[in-house]
Amino acid sequence: xxxxxxxxxxxxxxxxxxxxxxxxxxxxxxxxxxxxxxxxxxxxxxxxxxxxxxxxxxxxxxxxxxxxxxxxxxxxxxxxxxxxxxxxxxxxxxxxxxxxxxxxxxxxxxxxxxxxxxxxxxxxxxxxxxxxxxxxxxxxxxxxxxxxxxxxxxxxxxxxxxxxxxxxxxxxxxxxxxxxxxxxxxxxxxxxxxxxxxxxxxxxxxxxxxxxxxxxxxxxxxxxxxxxxxxxxxxxxxxxxxxxxxxxxxxxxxxxxxxxxxxxxxxxxxxxxxxxxxxxxxxxxxxxxxxxxxxxxxxxxxxxxxxxxxxxxxxxxxxxxxxx
Amino acid sequence: xxxxxxxxxxxxxxxxxxxxxxxxxxxxxxxxxxxxxxxxxxxxxxxxxxxxxxxxxxxxxxxxxxxxxxxxxxxxxxxxxxxxxxxxxxxxxxxxxxxxxxxxxxxxxxxxxxxxxxxxxxxxxxxxxxxxxxxxxxxxxxxxxxxxxxxxxxxxxxxxxxxxxxxxxxxxxxxxxxxxxxxxxxxxxxxxxxxxxxxxxxxxxxxxxxxxxxxxxxxxxxxxxxxxxxxxxxxxxxxxxxxxxxxxxxxxxxxxxxxxxxxxxxxxxxxxxxxxxxxxxxxxxxxxxxx
Amino acid sequence: xxxxxxxxxxxxxxxxxxxxxxxxxxxxxxxxxxxxxxxxxxxxxxxxxxxxxxxxxxxxxxxxxxxxxxxxxxxxxxxxxxxxxxxxxxxxxxxxxxxxxxxxxxxxxxxxxxxxxxxxxxxxxxxxxxxxxxxxxxxxxxxxxxxxxxxxxxxxxxxxxxxxxxxxxxxxxxxxxxxxxxxxxxxxxxxxxxxxxxxxxxxxxxxxxxxxxxxxxxxxxxxxxxxxxxxxxxxxxxxxxxxxxxxxxxxxxxxxxxxxx
Numbered sequence: 001x002x003x004x005x006x007x008x009x010x011x012x013x014x015x016x017x018x019x020x021x022x023x024x025x026x027x028x029x030x031x032x033x034x035x036x037x038x039x040x041x042x043x044x045x046x047x048x049x050x051x052x053x054x055x056x057x058x059x060x061x062x063x064x065x066x067x068x069x070x071x072x073x074x075x076x077x078x079x080x081x082x083x084x085x086x087x088x089x090x091x092x093x094x095x096x097x098x099x100x101x102x103x104x105x106x107x108x109x110x111x112x113x114x115x116x117x118x119x120x121x122x123x124x125x126x127x128x129x130x131x132x133x134x135x136x137x138x139x140x141x142x143x144x145x146x147x148x149x150x151x152x153x154x155x156x157x158x159x160x161x162x163x164x165x166x167x168x169x170x171x172x173x174x175x176x177x178x179x180x181x182x183x184x185x186x187x188x189x190x191x192x193x194x195x196x197x198x199x200x201x202x203x204x205x206x207x208x209x210x211x212x213x214x215x216x217x218x219x220x221x222x223x224x225x226x227x228x229x230x231x232x233x234x235x236x237x238x239x240x241x242x243x244x245x246x247x248x249x250x251x252x253x254x255x256x257x258x259x260x261x262x263x264x265x266x267x268x269x270x271x272x273x274x275x276x277x278x279x280x281x282x283x284x285x286x287x288x289x290x291x292x293x294x295x296x297x298x299x300x301x302x303x304x305x306x307x308x309x310x311x312x313x314x315x316x317x318x319x320x321x322x323x324x
Numbered sequence: 325x326x327x328x329x330x331x332x333x334x335x336x337x338x339x340x341x342x343x344x345x346x347x348x349x350x351x352x353x354x355x356x357x358x359x360x361x362x363x364x365x366x367x368x369x370x371x372x373x374x375x376x377x378x379x380x381x382x383x384x385x386x387x388x389x390x391x392x393x394x395x396x397x398x399x400x401x402x403x404x405x406x407x408x409x410x411x412x413x414x415x416x417x418x419x420x421x422x423x424x425x426x427x428x429x430x431x432x433x434x435x436x437x438x439x440x441x442x443x444x445x446x447x448x449x450x451x452x453x454x455x456x457x458x459x460x461x462x463x464x465x466x467x468x469x470x471x472x473x474x475x476x477x478x479x480x481x482x483x484x485x486x487x488x489x490x491x492x493x494x495x496x497x498x499x500x501x502x503x504x505x506x507x508x509x510x511x512x513x514x515x516x517x518x519x520x521x522x523x524x525x526x527x528x529x530x531x532x533x534x535x536x537x538x539x540x541x542x543x544x545x546x547x548x549x550x551x552x553x554x555x556x557x558x559x560x561x562x563x564x565x566x567x568x569x570x571x572x573x574x575x576x577x578x579x580x581x582x583x584x585x586x587x588x589x590x591x592x593x594x595x596x597x598x599x600x601x602x603x604x605x606x607x608x609x610x611x612x613x614x615x
Numbered sequence: 616x617x618x619x620x621x622x623x624x625x626x627x628x629x630x631x632x633x634x635x636x637x638x639x640x641x642x643x644x645x646x647x648x649x650x651x652x653x654x655x656x657x658x659x660x661x662x663x664x665x666x667x668x669x670x671x672x673x674x675x676x677x678x679x680x681x682x683x684x685x686x687x688x689x690x691x692x693x694x695x696x697x698x699x700x701x702x703x704x705x706x707x708x709x710x711x712x713x714x715x716x717x718x719x720x721x722x723x724x725x726x727x728x729x730x731x732x733x734x735x736x737x738x739x740x741x742x743x744x745x746x747x748x749x750x751x752x753x754x755x756x757x758x759x760x761x762x763x764x765x766x767x768x769x770x771x772x773x774x775x776x777x778x779x780x781x782x783x784x785x786x787x788x789x790x791x792x793x794x795x796x797x798x799x800x801x802x803x804x805x806x807x808x809x810x811x812x813x814x815x816x817x818x819x820x821x822x823x824x825x826x827x828x829x830x831x832x833x834x835x836x837x838x839x840x841x842x843x844x845x846x847x848x849x850x851x852x853x854x855x856x857x858x859x860x861x862x863x864x865x866x867x868x869x870x871x872x873x874x875x876x
Binding site: 057061063065109110115116117119120121123124127128131132135239243246250254280281282283284285286287288289290291294295298 | 359361407410411419420421422423424426427428429430431432433434435437438542545546548549552556585588591594595597598
Binding site for chain 1: 665667685686687688690691695696698702703704705706707711712714715716718719720728764765768
């Protein structure tokens, strides 16, 4: 048996670079309908967010059911700054990201918890955040939320902002996975006490990755707010949105680098389709999907993909043996 | 002073409900080491079952409890046999079981939504609006009944766990499942039955809940949180511990109105949990929560 | 030269007194054996020394400096432990298991960590398994990995918790030789606890005996073997050459029998 983290094969890397190039050029070459533009941009933003969620849920193994709180904080800080202080847009996004990162540190006491205790604590963390922000009307506009001025140019350009962001986060994700930080996180995931027994400060590294995760998710919140132009607390920080992060990561393949990408894309596509045709079934279908994935293919779509690749390789080897 | 007594009484009544909710979660966790993330969903299912039996068949919700208990038991047994059982053994406590049961919760929620729409419901009986005088304050009859039933449940649970063979087997498996197979206890069957009892308790708690509070398919998250807080505070081994913890949480919630703005009272339990875990990781009764 | 001094270590778990005012000294380059009947407090002692449990009272001094928990801080100070039931990181390769422990050791830099890890792996004889996952190793292999991981943190003292238990006699001999090399070649002091009497008797320079949390005897192996208090508390009749290994349930299933060498 070899190491479980498959080195990314060169062909896949080439495929990604090509894909990125095509996506980067697409809106210039083809006239994208608002629907397609929306779909793609949302996907890019979500890809970044889920990749960051995966740093906690996949690398360290601490499944967060409360990431919407970080998403929402980033969005509201960014929007509020845009409305009240009129900073340049990227600065607002960054400020939102930083605030979300700092807010993530507020969860420090929870990071000492392991497994299910942590997960349930994150549900509470998310719920409290939602309630506090809903009632902090001066900041978030309360239940009516905040509306940002319509800026068609920005909206159009957000496609590239989001794409670039997604790619950067993907690269960061791979870099973290291969770095000593990634190794430590995996060790903590395998056995936190044994990790401490070999000198790894479990709370420190979990703080670090949770803060990084929060910062990136906060930034994605800021982008989301700018793109959609309207945000309100019960949607941005709601349990359903936290659920979405979990679903995307698990469907795509929790713990892998490719998983969040696939998961986010599939989720956005399916969600848009379901919301249009069968809005009343979408939670249940996701529930069933989750159940099937956990029972049959814990690595989600990535796992399925790996199995397909392995089967194809086996078939090819068999054929070459037959020829000989 | 009367205000104080009012709130004390209110807390005691609420504590019964919280304790019943917590027993279901705690039993499953104590024996199987699985956190039933669908717990809130089962509570919601119990609430709707009680409501349907009342609306469509005119059965008094408190009398419907045995039916709901049985149905919830069946649901739990099915959940275990079809799903939880298939998890690889080591994954029992891990993210896999959480996500699996979370998926079940989503499905339950969707089914409820399809059958009943997303609107709030509540079980209103002829005596829902009646009240009695207790210690100089008006107390809703329904809340009194809930407390009474909760006490009955606690006593029954205690008796079953301590005096029956099934109860002894359950406690043995909770202590050391491997040794139990060696002495001929069918551990899988115990797991299944325990899961069923746990969901039965959740379902009953749901009916009780429905007679006091409104509910809808999305209900369950706060109830899950509260149950969890009570279990952590009260410890896994002790029925009285859970009861006391339920009282503490209820007291904190009721009295927090003096300290916190109104919208945060429902999250008081969670704040309490964080405080306790930070200060005393072993919970109030010395149970290890951090692995 | 005294390296480690533990004074008045006491640990209470509620009403249970696991350690009762235990004193311990360890000289530089010494192998100290800790023995005692089941429940004597050996593992608690190790956990306290390693920092994963805080003592109710008492202190641990390494080279004159006070050492406290939590565990990761104790490791950085220079005391590391192995576990009675091995706990490899199942999701990392053998090499990565050792590497992640080497990263923090004094002697900085990441490439240096990789070199250190490779060196430690060859010291314990697992170089050819570097790219395998721990689950493919036999129990002896996993125990070597456990030792390698501890060594790569660059410790001054290593606490070996029943490292020989459960392996066959040939492997036990190889382990004993390895432990001696740890002290002789690497200059690391060792505190070891064992139920396999021949191992601890032959390896230790000195032995401390615990019984019900108290230290009841201390001396050379010969003195201890003759001490009537020890015999009463623990040995009963003379120990058989092959004491049945500790029946500790293993954390991971055994792979197909394969010689780690």
